[in-house]
């Protein structure tokens with residue numbers, strides 16, 4: 001072995017200065033889990049207050065800070081970084097590259113995150129409190145009427161955007177330039193495909209978000225009136241700009257999850273993914289459509305009817321490629337030889353619940369009906385079915401699936417399955433009843449509610465505590481595996497697993513593919 | 527069914543049963559679906575909602591049916607050998623085209639309902655609705671005679687919200703003054719806001735329209751049944767977003783005309799009073815009533831303060847008149863002290879300021895007349 005085969009440095013500097021994609025991936029994953037716990041804590045405060053009608057624990061102003069921070073931390077702190085972590089670990093190993101294309105930038109894009117979230121969380125202790133205008137921060141509530149901490153919020157959003165853009169450029173550069181010889185685009189694993197498309201989405205819309213918050217900053221501090229009607233501006237403009245970012249953002253969250261599921265379902269069905277090509281095209285169509293549907297979040301702002309119709313039809317269209325994906329996954333399972341290890345359970349959970357979320361999405365796309373659904377708990381139920389059961393379930397599946405490869409030890413299967421079932425029950429108990437209260441007329445983002453909503457809200461809160469508690473089991477299982485799991489030595493940890501990452505030793509060495517692997521030209525994509 | 531499959535069924539059945547029984551128990555006492563409401567548009571929307579839900583349910587049964595069939599019969603433990611097929615252009619085309627056709631069948635009724643909702647023609651009356659942090663203002667326009675305008679505030683007392691008293695039946699959905707509209711009449715709603723964005727939502731009238739400062743949105747409703755319909759603000763608008771309900775009282779045309787007549791008479795009376803000069807006793811009497819209605823909650827029965835500052839001995843109430851008037855009319859931004867200038871008429875304002883200056887041991891001896899308030903507002 002040549003002496004350039006060094007292992008990791010020792011101590012803290014290993015983590016501070018590392019340019020190794022595996023180290024950085026690990027840090028992203030742990031960081032996102034920490035944020036998941038923090039955001040979860042905020043959610044528990046919300047659900048505890050909503051356990052019964054009447055104000056019990058917190059004041060309305062603080063309640064609004066909780067809903068705002070919960071949304072921001074979960075979307076930007078938990079879900080997005082978790083998939084970036086996964087991309088860091090897996091993309092080089094899946095395409096036969098030694099590392100990411102831009103390793104120093106990789107280090108930066110991670111390390112600017114923790115201070116940013118520290119700053120965001122510190123707004124809780126500032127005078128006037130943390131931002132309290134919702135994760136969608138509509139002006140002028142977020143400008144003229146915002147607490148002073150909004151300036152720190154704007155700064156945080158800028159840095160988060162910077163981090164995402166750097167991460168995306170890195171992924172694009174890696175996938176376009178560092179594939180092993182023979183790894184053509186149409187041979188890439190779907191996880192790599194979905195991330196490539198996601199990275200383009202991110203590079204396209206993060207600057208739009210930056211534009212929105214910059215205009216806010218100008219309105220607040222420099223006397224402009226982008227969003228203030230009194231000065232000739234337009235509050236609705238804010239919503240257009242925000243959702244031009246916001247709708248692609250929801251696909252930024254879900255496309256990598258689609259990728260994960262497309263890797264795991266074939267593995268435990270022992271059968272290749274059905275319709276690989278159509279999966280790629282469907283992903284690309286979803287990405288394209290996601291740019292022309294943003295105003296479906298704004299059906300009630302008083303758009304002209306022609307606009308309303310355009311956005312309704314375009315939104316309905318998204319159901320087609322989304323449907324194609326679900327059909328392909330189900331057909332992959334059809335006549336396979338299925339087993340139900342924890343990753344597969346989470347994928348099946350994903351499939352069932354995400355499909356339900358897709359159905360409610362289709363219902364929401366119908367503009368006239370949306371007049372009744374909009375800003376009610378029905379929308380809250382919809383997006384938790386797609387984001388929690390979509391992104392978080394698939395992330396859990398990914399951790400159980402690749403953890404043995406990462407650390408060379410097997411997790412406790414019984415505990416993993418228990419985690420799944422408690423999550424599944426807790427999740428549905430929390431969010432299914434929210435469809436009911438939403439349809440019955442309960443608005444979202446309220447700290448207290450009328451008596452007819454009491455039963456379902458209590459059910460929802462109980463479910464949330466169950467779901468929250470199940471994540472502690474998850475944390476315990478992962479730590480116990482790393483510390484004292486049963487060692488595994490097979491390269492291919494799972495019988496049905498396909499792909500280059502399963503050809504390297506277990507646990508994956510610090511450096512992999514320093515010489516490119518040979519890709520069998522006849523082999524169907526992994 | 528194999529033992530494995532049975533076990534799986536049992537496992538899956540548990541949560542499903544819990545959910546279903548919860549839903550059934552829930553449905554008996556709780557509303558679980560959208561209401562058809564009291565308007566034709568509401569019924570159209572309901573039908574649309576049920577149509578899409580129905581189609582989704584059928585597709586869902588198909589997809590989940592195939593999936594659970596695989597889960598039960600295509601398991602490795604049954605010794606099956608996995609098939610190897612992995613693509614079929616025909617199938618892919620089929621499940622792209624068929625959903626597309628289904629979508630068209632949804633788009634047709636959706637479009638027609640939407641066009642209906644956007645048809646503001648032939649409205650028989652207009653009401654201007656303005657969202658304030660955190661209350662609604664209603665103005666009846668286009669009427670012969672006096673315009674009628676009033677604020678509608680949450681009526682639920684703090685003691686119910688903070689659990690020191692039992693909650694009433696319409697907890698959080700009750701207001702001091704409901705908006706009144708006649709039955710079977712196309713009412714055009716002009717919706718706007720004074721500060722941040724709010725959204726006026728009454729599910730049973732099938733109206734949700736954002737109230738946006740600087741813009742006036744249109745909506746309309748025609749209630750076909752009399753009754754009291756309740757709703758809430760639907761767009762996050764700050765601290766008390768959860769506490770600005772809407773109550774619409776749909777009454778027969780006769781009752782409506784009576785109500786409007788009374789409101790107009792009241793408005794005319796205020797107008798007459800505005801020009802009048804009052805004595806100290808008159809102002810004090812009226813002022814006491816206004817204080818008890820609008821200020822007491824925060825400033826205390828004896829002016830001792832509470833959520834608001836003490837009025838008894840307050841440097842403002844015993845100081846220069848202009849400054850006191852300013853706080854009454856414009857409030858103290860950033861505190862619970864709101865701008866009452868837009869919420870009460872000049873007579874009441876004059877009376878309550880006079881009252882504060884001459885009650886609770888404050889003995890200023892000066893008076894404020896409605897015309898003073900009027901001039902102060904003019905600048």
Ligand code: HEM
Pocket residue numbers: 136250251253254296297315316318319322357358359360361362364365366370373374375379382383386387390
């Ligand atoms: C079939 C595909 C989907 C359709 C047709 C769809 C449609 C919609 C519509 C029309 C709304 C606006 C509802 C309203 O505010 O009145 C909405 C809200 C939302 N959707 Fe989806 N959706 C789909 C999938 C997804 C996915 C995959 C995600 C993310 C993983 C997602 C996340 C969200 C979020 C976060 C909101 C609420 C945003 C907010 O107001 O806070 N949706 N969806």
Ligand SMILES: [Cu+2]
Pocket residue numbers: 246247250293294296297
């Ligand atoms: Cu969207």
Ligand SMILES: [Cu+2]
Pocket residue numbers: 723724725759760761762763764766767768770
């Ligand atoms: Cu509101």
